[in-house]
Amino acid sequence: MTVAPIADASEPQTAMRRADGPAKVRGRAQYSADYAEVGMLHGAVLRSPVPAGRITRLDVGAAESAEGVVAVCTAADQPATRAGWVLQDQTTLAIDEVRYEGEPIAVVVAATRAQAITARDEIVLEIEEFEPLDLQRSAQDGARVIHPDWADYVPSMGEYPREGNLAAIMTSEPDGVDEAFAAAARIVESTYTADRQYQAYLEPKAATVSHDDGKFVVHTAVQYPFNVRDRVAQLMGVRLTDVRVIGETIGGGFGAKLDAAVEPLAALAAKVTGRTVSIRNSRQEDLLTCPCRENAVVTMRTALDENGAMIARDVVVDMDNGAYSGEMPWLASLPLHIASATYRVEGPTRVIARLWYTNTAPTGAFRGVGGAYLYSALEQHTDAIANELGEDRRAFRVDRLIDDGTPSLSGQVLEDAGILRVAFDELEQVAPWDELLADVGPNQGIGLAAGVWMTNPMPGQATVRVNEDGTVQVITAATENGSGAVALGITRIVAEELGVDPADVSVTMPDTAVSGYDAGSQGSRTTHVVGRAALDAARDAKAQLLEAAAELLEAGPGDLVVANGVISVAGTPTVSVPVAEAAAAALWSTGPISASGSYATPPIPYNDACGVGVMFTAMATPTYHVHLAVVEVDPVSGRVDVVRYIVIQEVGKTIDEVGLRGQIQGAVTQGIGYALTENLRIGDDCRYLERSLEAYRLPLAVDTPTVEYRLLEHPDEAGPFGAKGAAEPPLVFVAGAISNAVAHALGRPINHLPITPEAVMDVLDGSA
Amino acid sequence: MIDVNIEINGAPTDLTVGDAATLLDVLRDECGLTGSKEGCVEGECGACTVLIDGSPVDSCLYAAAACDGRAVVTIEGLSTGPLSELQDAMVEAGGVQCGFCTPGVIVVLTALLERHPHPTPEQIRVALAGNICRCTGYAQIVESVVELTTGARA
Numbered sequence: 061m062t063v064a065p066i067a068d069a070s071e072p073q074t075a076m077r078r079a080d081g082p083a084k085v086r087g088r089a090q091y092s093a094d095y096a097e098v099g100m101l102h103g104a105v106l107r108s109p110v111p112a113g114r115i116t117r118l119d120v121g122a123a124e125s126a127e128g129v130v131a132v133c134t135a136a137d138q139p140a141t142r143a144g145w146v147l148q149d150q151t152t153l154a155i156d157e158v159r160y161e162g163e164p165i166a167v168v169v170a171a172t173r174a175q176a177i178t179a180r181d182e183i184v185l186e187i188e189e190f191e192p193l194d195l196q197r198s199a200q201d202g203a204r205v206i207h208p209d210w211a212d213y214v215p216s217m218g219e220y221p222r223e224g225n226l227a228a229i230m231t232s233e234p235d236g237v238d239e240a241f242a243a244a245a246r247i248v249e250s251t252y253t254a255d256r257q258y259q260a261y262l263e264p265k266a267a268t269v270s271h272d273d274g275k276f277v278v279h280t281a282v283q284y285p286f287n288v289r290d291r292v293a294q295l296m297g298v299r300l301t302d303v304r305v306i307g308e309t310i311g312g313g314f315g316a317k318l319d320a321a322v323e324p325l326a327a328l329a330a331k332v333t334g335r336t337v338s339i340r341n342s343r344q345e346d347l348l349t350c351p352c353r354e355n356a357v358v359t360m361r362t363a364l365d366e367n368g369a370m371i372a373r374d375v376v377v378d379m380d381n382g383a384y385s386g387e388m389p390w391l392a393s394l395p396l397h398i399a400s401a402t403y404r405v406e407g408p409t410r411v412i413a414r415l416w417y418t419n420t421a422p423t424g425a426f427r428g429v430g431g432a433y434l435y436s437a438l439e440q441h442t443d444a445i446a447n448e449l450g451e452d453r454r455a456f457r458v459d460r461l462i463d464d465g466t467p468s469l470s471g472q473v474l475e476d477a478g479i480l481r482v483a484f485d486e487l488e489q490v491a492p493w494d495e496l497l498a499d500v501g502p503n504q505g506i507g508l509a510a511g512v513w514m515t516n517p518m519p520g521q522a523t524v525r526v527n528e529d530g531t532v533q534v535i536t537a538a539t540e541n542g543s544g545a546v547a548l549g550i551t552r553i554v555a556e557e558l559g560v561d562p563a564d565v566s567v568t569m570p571d572t573a574v575s576g577y578d579a580g581s582q583g584s585r586t587t588h589v590v591g592r593a594a595l596d597a598a599r600d601a602k603a604q605l606l607e608a609a610a611e612l613l614e615a616g617p618g619d620l621v622v623a624n625g626v627i628s629v630a631g632t633p634t635v636s637v638p639v640a641e642a643a644a645a646a647l648w649s650t651g652p653i654s655a656s657g658s659y660a661t662p663p664i665p666y667n668d669a670c671g672v673g674v675m676f677t678a679m680a681t682p683t684y685h686v687h688l689a690v691v692e693v694d695p696v697s698g699r700v701d702v703v704r705y706i707v708i709q710e711v712g713k714t715i716d717e718v719g720l721r722g723q724i725q726g727a728v729t730q731g732i733g734y735a736l737t738e739n740l741r742i743g744d745d746c747r748y749l750e751r752s753l754e755a756y757r758l759p760l761a762v763d764t765p766t767v768e769y770r771l772l773e774h775p776d777e778a779g780p781f782g783a784k785g786a787a788e789p790p791l792v793f794v795a796g797a798i799s800n801a802v803a804h805a806l807g808r809p810i811n812h813l814p815i816t817p818e819a820v821m822d823v824l825d826g827s828a
Numbered sequence: 829m830i831d832v833n834i835e836i837n838g839a840p841t842d843l844t845v846g847d848a849a850t851l852l853d854v855l856r857d858e859c860g861l862t863g864s865k866e867g868c869v870e871g872e873c874g875a876c877t878v879l880i881d882g883s884p885v886d887s888c889l890y891a892a893a894a895c896d897g898r899a900v901v902t903i904e905g906l907s908t909g910p911l912s913e914l915q916d917a918m919v920e921a922g923g924v925q926c927g928f929c930t931p932g933v934i935v936v937l938t939a940l941l942e943r944h945p946h947p948t949p950e951q952i953r954v955a956l957a958g959n960i961c962r963c964t965g966y967a968q969i970v971e972s973v974v975e976l977t978t979g980a981r982a
Binding site for chain 1: 922961
């Protein structure tokens with residue numbers, strides 16, 4: 061294992077600005093809600109006002125005759141089919157029964173949005189309420205079964221263990237755990253809880269759909285257009301390719317725009333009316349129905365021998381699936397990869413992860429998914445063990461760091477895990493631990509968190525065209541969610557390989573009828589996976605270009621180099637031809653220059669006997685991270701300020717540092733919100749207590765520190781120029797580092813996220 | 829309905845607006861000025877910010893009828909030629925990611941720079957307290973203004 065900046069002449073170095081920047085600063089970028097068609101109608105969605113019950117009356121007569129109304133769509137209008145990413149347990153509109161507050165029941169379609177909203181309020185809806193089930197009540201013996209037909213639901217990607225209110229269960233039960241606990245010198249046990257986190261992207265969801273001759277055209281701003289295509293097709297009962305999804309500029313997503321939301325509602329309305337229909341969420345609709353990061357309860361027990369070695373661990377995680385399944389069953393096995401990550405446990409670890417249906421909005425992916433609370437639990441538990449043993453928290457960690465070749469609990473061999481030690485050393489250079497401890501001020505505390513994270517392995521494709529004017533067109537369904545992965549990453553990778561100015565490279569917006577399959581902006585995959593596909597395509601296109609130039613220059617293609625838009629004979633720069641001229645000549649000799657590349661991370665070997673229900677089997681293309689937080693607690697208000705935050709991140713290879721830094725700063729800020737202020741509580745009645753951006757407290761400019769960071773470069777063979785995923789992991793470790801820093805400041809831990817001022821005051825005044 | 833005359837981006841404009849119509853809805857739906865964004869309609873996010881007589885205002889909460897005889901400048905009015913120095917700095921320094929908050933941020937910072945040509949980082953952060961950016965974590969937005977106003981940019 062080596063970690064050092066690579067000195068490669070071909071590495072990206074051209075200065076560039078993000079391709080979508082000018083349109084965005086001028087207000088010219090077209091987002092989903094900005095898209096409009098002549099004659100378009102507007103839909104307003106009637107949503108369930110209660111979290112659980114049977115619909116006893118739905119009278120849309122008055123709404124149908126209201127001013128401007130064209131149609132009111134109800135469950136009777138939808139195909140008799142169910143759909144879902146992992147499990148087909150959903151319909152477009154609720155049939156007979158509602159299972160969460162905000163579940164769609166009807167769509168009013170009218171000439172204007174205001175008319176649709178006014179008419180929606182004319183619908184007569186009566187519901188016989190059931191006792192709503194939250195995580196705790198759903199898991200009780202004898203609880204009402206939220207989906208009585210659960211056994212008939214069809215899995216989309218193969219069956220997995222599930223039963224009744226258990227939407228998924230993963231168990232990994234190696235021999236020897238109970239024996240180790242029985243023999244332990246001491247046992248440390250802690251339970252951690254986390255509330256939900258709302259992605260709170262600035263653009264509420266919106267979509268515009270038309271339907272003609274059995275085919276749907278969907279204009280929407282989503283992270284994973286092909287997934288939205290699939291969901292609309294399943295729900296409308298048509299072939300996948302009968303739905304065409306065309307991407308608009310994405311006003312933020314962070315995982316919440318990977319699956320369909322308003323698109324099927326607009327599709328149904330378009331089918332019923334034969335007109336183009338636009339539907340957009342109000343902020344409150346958006347918050348109430350968003351697939352938030354799930355709330356969870358994590359219990360960790362660790363057995364220690366008389367020397368302080370960790371000889372066994374026992375972990376139980378209960379996760380809230382919400383009322384329908386989305387992506388969650390697939391994510392339910394994530395705890396296996398984190399339960400004993402980072403620090404050596406010299407014995408067996410048992411992991412049981414249970415995902416429960418509840419009468420709350422379906423949960424889903426938010427940057428770093430469950431990793432954000434699982435690593436927080438692991439790191440708080442690690443502090444608890446170090447404190448129990450009376451050991452220094454950093455020394456305890458460094459002594460037990462996993463090393464190169466350590467197998468994970470799923471049997472994946474982490475070839476380069478020794479990078480963790482390099483990262484701890486780098487952190488020590490930036491902020492020596494003993495100095496930090498010596499300098500810690502009143503009411504201040506320091507916390508650490510570290511670990512491994514993945515680069516999503518799912519497939520992507522890109523086509524590169526070299527035009528006869530010397531510009532380059534990249535056609536891909538990779539989505540620019542704001543991260544810069546397309547506007548900086550793909551653009552730069554292709555420009556670099558072809559030797560042209562990045563300003564001469566443009567990337568199309570996604571269109572599922574035009575581009576090859578792409579698995580969307582998730583898990584930091586775009587730069588790595590689509591970047592690799594685009595690089596392969598650019599290499600092929602370059603070979604075609606050089607062949608055309610070779611004929612013009614009467615030289616061998618192997619003797620040619622291309623730089624700054626000019627192809628020349630190596631060592632004889634005066635013998636040259638512009639890229640434009642060679643591309644134009646190729647039109648009439650070999651035909652237009654065009655090449656495609658496809659890539660998916662090859663399957664990673666793991667031990668398929670490691671557990672039952674392990675759908676998420678490995679940390680693909682892993683990267684390694686160490687975070688440190690210094691916080692200060694205000695003893696009067698309970699407010700916690702992050703006064704210093706340091707990220708040491710292994711990245712493979714930096715493609716654009718301005719963009720990469722933005723991902724680190726932005727992810728850490730979201731992590732600070734998760735750790736401290738973003739409270740999204742589920743009340744006893746299964747309704748959210750925070751229901752607006754006023755109540756749901758996002759980090760503001762005045763709250764946010766400037767994050768310090770150091771990048772470790774360790775190029776990956778498969779990645780473009782060595783790049784791995786970088787945008788997601790800087791969120792994953794933040795809550796752990798901050799929780800430990802707060803515990804250090806207070807002298808005792810708070811085992812719940814977020815750590816609100818109220819929770820801090822409860823500790824300070826002794827009531828907690 | 830109320831008849832109003834509003835100077836929008838320098839052009840006097842006659843409009844007939846609903847009594848309760850917000851300035852944001854009138855700008856987006858009647859005037860085709862979609863650069864101002866609807867993020868919350870509760871005055872929390874600032875994506876809809878425009879200048880009314882030079883002061884930044886959340887247009888989602890402001891009645892269009894109250895703009896009669898006043899001058900409104902939107903992001904489009906600040907984008908009539910080449911990129912402004914501020915817009916240029918925002919792109920260069922990484923102050924833009926998804927871009928949905930960006931029009932409101934540009935409007936607010938333009939007003940700030942009118943009043944304080946050399947703001948401190950703290951003044952910039954306070955000026956942005958009404959603008960939520962979910963992507964950037966703010967640092968590169970603040971730095972873009974600092975670099976612009978201190979000449980730190982090359």
